[in-house]
Amino acid sequence: MLERRTPINVEEAIESLLKYKKTGTIETVEIEKATGRILGGNLFADHDVPLFDRSPYDGFAIRAEDTADASRENPVRMEVVSEIGAGSVYNQPIKENQAVRIMTGAPIPEGANAVVMLELVKNYEENGRVYMTINRPYKEGDNISFRGEDTKKGTILAEKGTYINPGIVALLATFGYKEVPVSRKPKVGVLATGSELLEINEPLAPGKIRNSNSYMVLSQIERAGGEGIFLGQLSDDFDLCFGHVENALQQVDFLITTGGVSVGDYDYLPDIYRKLGANVLFNKVGMRPGSVTTVAEKDGKLLFGLSGNPSACYVGFELFVRPVIRYFLNCPHLFVRSEEAVLGKDFPKPNPFTRFVRGEMTYSGGSVIAAPTGLDKSGVVSSLASANVLIVLPGGTRGYKQGMRVQVLLLDDQQGSEQFGNPFQKKESSEERMQLRE
Ligand SMILES: Nc1nc2c(c(=O)[nH]1)N[C@H]1C(S)=C(S)[C@@H](COP(=O)(O)OP(=O)(O)OC[C@H]3O[C@@H](n4cnc5c(N)ncnc54)[C@H](O)[C@@H]3O)O[C@H]1N2
Ligand code: MOO
Numbered sequence: 001m002l003e004r005r006t007p008i009n010v011e012e013a014i015e016s017l018l019k020y021k022k023t024g025t026i027e028t029v030e031i032e033k034a035t036g037r038i039l040g041g042n043l044f045a046d047h048d049v050p051l052f053d054r055s056p057y058d059g060f061a062i063r064a065e066d067t068a069d070a071s072r073e074n075p076v077r078m079e080v081v082s083e084i085g086a087g088s089v090y091n092q093p094i095k096e097n098q099a100v101r102i103m104t105g106a107p108i109p110e111g112a113n114a115v116v117m118l119e120l121v122k123n124y125e126e127n128g129r130v131y132m133t134i135n136r137p138y139k140e141g142d143n144i145s146f147r148g149e150d151t152k153k154g155t156i157l158a159e160k161g162t163y164i165n166p167g168i169v170a171l172l173a174t175f176g177y178k179e180v181p182v183s184r185k186p187k188v189g190v191l192a193t194g195s196e197l198l199e200i201n202e203p204l205a206p207g208k209i210r211n212s213n214s215y216m217v218l219s220q221i222e223r224a225g226g227e228g229i230f231l232g233q234l235s236d237d238f239d240l241c242f243g244h245v246e247n248a249l250q251q252v253d254f255l256i257t258t259g260g261v262s263v264g265d266y267d268y269l270p271d272i273y274r275k276l277g278a279n280v281l282f283n284k285v286g287m288r289p290g291s292v293t294t295v296a297e298k299d300g301k302l303l304f305g306l307s308g309n310p311s312a313c314y315v316g317f318e319l320f321v322r323p324v325i326r327y328f329l330n331c332p333h334l335f336v337r338s339e340e341a342v343l344g345k346d347f348p349k350p351n352p353f354t355r356f357v358r359g360e361m362t363y364s365g366g367s368v369i370a371a372p373t374g375l376d377k378s379g380v381v382s383s384l385a386s387a388n389v390l391i392v393l394p395g396g397t398r399g400y401k402q403g404m405r406v407q408v409l410l411l412d413d414q415q416g417s418e419q420f421g422n423p424f425q426k427k428e429s430s431e432e433r434m435q436l437r438e
């Protein structure tokens, strides 16, 4: 008899699988390899930046008090007693009416308390000595970059779990991290099932399609910060698939399969979970696409049975796999970032389940607009290409009109959201959901 599945809502589904989340260990990588990784510890300043008062200009270090009476009519003359390039130090204190020629980045010599830009002075030689004249007064501290003005010793500059962007790399280098502590990437295995699948370099044949899901999911794993491991594509043969799943579980932190989770004759994943003795957390979610997404747990390890339909597979990954990858990486915000936008096109089709519509977010006249990218069927692959958001359209009896405010989930974002949730959606219990069954 056909198994009846009980749909649960997305939030409940996420909650159930997060019980099996686990954090990974920390490893170190060379700084050149740190971009795109997740910081494995707090980055704190162990010294002031800059470490010494320094000149922000090429010019002359002076004592401001010597310029008190300087004016166009009464320029003040100073003797230039030395010169300091960046990287050098001038150790003698400068005295009354003395100046030191100084370059950008060089330390301010003792006694000096202001810098005059090179362009603003007259500089000349007389009897083998160098002089310059200033025709306006300066205040103490003029044109000085003070010790610690950038960052004070002891400040936490980035917290554990931060995505390493080029700016973080600059800080890491500033504080001497040749080796950078980063979160180890979880190993996420990907097994595609389906007798119709061709290798992507095979010519097309009747009834066959190329396996796009594996590569799509590997790319999603990489975007989420994990290490995808392609474990092959299998025809719909129970023993073959069972053996591969059982074996794959030994090698990975999380296992993703695509296809074979629905109720077709060759959809073997439900039987595979049974034979494995895995605990199925859910096998029907009140969402579209991806309603057949199944998640099971075996000895604490999560198995994600994503749909074979490309768009359903894609959405299932972003909603359910991404949070456990982010948790493994010690990221504080596990979920795809949630923001508000204006719906750019009518979406007239009502649906009892929440829809996650592939959309493209653009900016127009100060507004954020999100419009569906193409055919919104779960078997469609083309509408994924320009999708940078999922537009969340809560289930109900009405469609949605252009101009309505909607929630969008930002797919390319690295910051994430602390909570998964739709501020517009009233939370329905599983029982209510059942009444909404399609
Ligand atoms: N009687 C019912 N039929 C279906 C139901 C249902 O509830 N009752 N659910 C439908 C929904 S919703 C979805 S989504 C799909 C899910 O199917 P499976 O996860 O079992 O996946 P398959 O049957 O293996 O394949 C579905 C579809 O996707 C194509 N596919 C599979 N693998 C790949 C791949 N690696 N790359 C690209 N495309 C792939 C496959 O050829 C099929 O067209 O079930 C509905 N049916
Ligand atoms: O799992 Mo399906 O994607 O709802 O069409």
Ligand SMILES: [Mg+2]
Binding pocket: 259, 260, 261, 262, 263, 264, 266, 267, 308
């Ligand atoms: Mg199927």
